[in-house]
Amino acid sequence: MSHRGRVGLLVNPTAGRGDGRAAGTRVLQTLRSLGHEVTDLSGPDPAAVARDARERAGQFQALVVVGGDGIVHAGVEAVAGTGTALGIVPAGTGNDIARGLDLPLGDPVGAAESVARALHAGRYRDVDAVRVTHAAGTGWYASILASGVDALVNERANSWRWPHGPARYTLAALRELAVVRGVGVRVDLDLGDRRESFERDCLLVAVANTRCYGGGMLMAPQADPADGRLDVVVVDALPPLRALTLLPTVRRGRHLDVPAVHVHRARSVTLTHVGDGPRPRPHADGEPLGDLPVTCEVVPGALRVLT
Numbered sequence: 001m002s003h004r005g006r007v008g009l010l011v012n013p014t015a016g017r018g019d020g021r022a023a024g025t026r027v028l029q030t031l032r033s034l035g036h037e038v039t040d041l042s043g044p045d046p047a048a049v050a051r052d053a054r055e056r057a058g059q060f061q062a063l064v065v066v067g068g069d070g071i072v073h074a075g076v077e078a079v080a081g082t083g084t085a086l087g088i089v090p091a092g093t094g095n096d097i098a099r100g101l102d103l104p105l106g107d108p109v110g111a112a113e114s115v116a117r118a119l120h121a122g123r124y125r126d127v128d129a130v131r132v133t134h135a136a137g138t139g140w141y142a143s144i145l146a147s148g149v150d151a152l153v154n155e156r157a158n159s160w161r162w163p164h165g166p167a168r169y170t171l172a173a174l175r176e177l178a179v180v181r182g183v184g185v186r187v188d189l190d191l192g193d194r195r196e197s198f199e200r201d202c203l204l205v206a207v208a209n210t211r212c213y214g215g216g217m218l219m220a221p222q223a224d225p226a227d228g229r230l231d232v233v234v235v236d237a238l239p240p241l242r243a244l245t246l247l248p249t250v251r252r253g254r255h256l257d258v259p260a261v262h263v264h265r266a267r268s269v270t271l272t273h274v275g276d277g278p279r280p281r282p283h284a285d286g287e288p289l290g291d292l293p294v295t296c297e298v299v300p301g302a303l304r305v306l307t
Contacts, residue, residue, distance in 0.1 A: 012067030023108035068092015100210025141284035148204030182237025184275030218253030
C-alpha cells in the first residue's frame, strides 16, 4: 500500500441510533494513537461526501468507513479498483456488506479498534467487486443488485423511519409481495464458456457478489466474494400467496430448492426491462442506481478489505 500512515475517515454519526458516532470517535482516537495521519471526510451532504472520497481515495493508505450499508457503499465506490484498502466498521441497520464479507457485527466500538489495528499491521484480503454500467455512467458495488420486487422493497424500507433493524425490510417485503406479480426482464449472461439469454416475467433478479441483503436475507447463500463469479438469482413471477410463503425461506436461505427459483453463475449479466409492466429502479448495496438496462461485471480482487 502507498501513502502509508495517511487514512481517510467517513462516519455516519446517525447510524445505529448513535452507534456510528461513538464508533467513529473511537476509530479516530485509535488511529491517531497508532501514529496515523487521519483526514475526516465526513459531512452533511452524502452525495458531496461520496464524490470527495472518490476524488481523494488515492491520497490514502486506507479509507475507513463507519456506519451502515449506505456509507460502506460510498467507500466501495471510492476505492474499488484502486488498491487503497477499505476498513469497515459496521454500525447501521442492515450491515449486509459487512455480513457478506464475514466481518464481525454487534460491537461497533470493538470493530473500530480492530480495523485500526488491522491497518497498523497491514492485515487485509482482496475480494471481488462488481462494476456496474447504466445510462448514467459506471460505478461499483460489493453485495447484491436488486432489480425486481426486491428493489421496490428496498425503496419502501428506505422511506420508513420505523421499525428499526431487519423488521423494516420484512414489513416492506410483505407490503410489496401482496401487490406485485412480476416484472418483464431480458437476462443476458456471460457464463464464461458460453452465453445465454432469456426473457420472462420475474418476481426478481438479484445479481449477487455476497450472500445477503435486506438485513440478513440469504438471497444467494452460496455466493462467494472471492470466486470471480456472480450468483444471478432469478425468481419467476408468482401469485401473491406463493410469493408470501417464499419470503421466510429466503430469510434462511432455503429457497433454492423451490422450482420457481433459478441460479446462474456468471462473469457478467445485462438486465433489460421488457413489456409494459412495473419498472422498478435497481438498487445496488441498497442504494438507488437509476434505471434498467444495467450491466454487472465481476472484477476479481478489485476490493482490498482490512480484516
